[in-house]
Amino acid sequence: MSAINNTAVFDVVIIGGGSGGISVASSLLKRQPDLRIAVVEPADHHFYQPGWTMVGGGIFTPESTRKPMADVMPKRVTWHQTKAERIDPKSEYVLLANGETLSYRRLIVAPGLVIDWTIISGLEETLGVNGVTSNYRYDLAPYTWSLVQSLKQGKALFTQPPMPIKCAGAPQKAMYLACDYWRKQGRLGQIKPAFCNAGEVLFGVKEYVPALQSYIERYGIETAFKHRLTAVDGTAKVALFDVAGESGSQIVERPFDMLHVVPPQKAPAFIAASGLGNAGGWLDLDAHTLQHVRYPNIFGLGDASGTANAKTAAAVRNQSPVVAHNVVASLNDQPLKAAYAGYGSCPLTVQRGKIVLAEFGYNGQLQPTFPKWLLNGTKPTRAAWVLKAKALPWVYWRLMLRGKEWLN
Incomplete structure (x- = not known):
């Protein structure tokens, strides 16, 4: 990429207006x-994606998980409402989809x-119809709840693709909330739920498996490991x-009456390019x-990162102050003293009113926020439910996105 004239110059350019960027x-x-900060983000709206599982369980409204991007964008940044096409790390600028270029110090x-x-053949054309849904899309999470309410009998499949994915517990959360509803309605005996997981274990951190396994048994869920979804025939429901x-x-073909799909996920192509x-x-x-391993004036956070943490909003909540501290230190030629320990949190919603609050860092090391006497994360608790359903959305909208670094 050759140098381009009339490039806007900023101290910091941020690619992305999601939880990490904002x-x-x-x-x-x-x-x-x-x-002088520029944020590159094409979207009109900002989403609280951890809430979509709750929408699919009939607990949150979809509207409560969405706000206009202009409402969350910090007032003192320059917002470029377009995509980043390429980065030239040697010349230190970003080429945008609208033809502009932004030069950066960091x-x-x-x-x-x-x-x-x-990647899953036939999936796109049947999403939102024929009993095929996914809580990984804002417009489909309400359809999940509609299917859960209407299903009286039959086979309900819940899939999980190969890692990495954002919020590795989300496939199970959808399943447990559905099964809890069917159990309370007296239908679970007529519905056969199955968890079709491309992986080999129920959850990657062993301390949380016993609690989850107890709910697998409680709901009578079939666990089908090493099962990777490759195609969907929505009309035939196979x-x-x-x-x-x-x-x-x-x-292997499996018939279904309801299919909750978690799609494969990958990094944006412009990173490798x-x-x-x-x-x-x-x-x-x-x-x-x-900090980038080859370019010291580049930093990153969030789901596109190649670090070995769980890809969750809780991880971003801990990463953002580390990046902010180290970027400011770097701009002022000071050593980088802030360190991220790989924290991620996955509130596993095992029933309406109880959650297994999985909190862990690199190498699966447990990193609980609260003392065990207050909240034992390896057990399903009401306290974790209150945290997930009441406190965390408020923390997200009112604190985290505003740079108030509570719970870090």
Whole structure:
């Protein structure tokens, strides 16, 4: 990429106006209000995506998870409502889809990940009809709840693709909330739920498995591991799975009356195309400072990052002050003293009113926020439900996005 004239110059350019981009912009301005910051984000609306599982369970309204982007964008940043096309890390500028270029002293990459519905053959054309749904889309989460309410008998399949995905517990949350509703309605005996997981275990951190397994047994859920969804025939109501076995893999057909799909996910292509990706195409960052391993004036956070943490909003809540602190230190030629320990949280909604609050960092090390006597995260508790349903949305909208770093 050659140099371009009339490039706008900023102290910090942030790619992405999701939870990572907005929270880190606010945290930067709290630390150094005179920074010239540009945020690149094409969307008109900002979404509280952790709430979509609750929408699919009939607990939240979809409208409560969405606000106009202009309402959450910090007032002192310059908002470029377009996409980032490429980054030139050597010349230190970003090329935008509208033809503009932005020069930066420091770049923060937080574009989120890409949900790829097209990888599963036949899926796109049947989403939202024929009993096929997904809580991973704002407009489909209400359809999930509609299906749960209307299903009286039959087979209900809940899928999980290969990792990494955002919020690895979300596939199970949808399933548990549905089963809890069917149990309370006296229908669970006529409905056969199955968890079709491309992985080999129920959950990646062993301390939380016993509590989850108890709910698998309580609801009579079939667990089908090494099952990767490859195709959906919505009209025939048949799902095809690639099932791995000792002698190779085979394609298995499973009929359904309801199918909740979690689609495969990947990093945005421009990261690898700009020379910033690791072997998997994810943003190549130091696991603790969140600084790029090859370009010291580039930092990153959120779902596009190649760090080994769970991809959750709680991870971003902990990453954003680390990035803000280290970017300001870098701009002032000071050492990077803030470190991220891989924290992520997955509030596993096992029934309406109870949650297993999984909190862990790198290498599956437990990182509980609260003492065990107050909230034991390895057990289903009412306290964790109140935190998820009442406190965390308020923390997100009123604190995190405004640079108020509570619970970090």
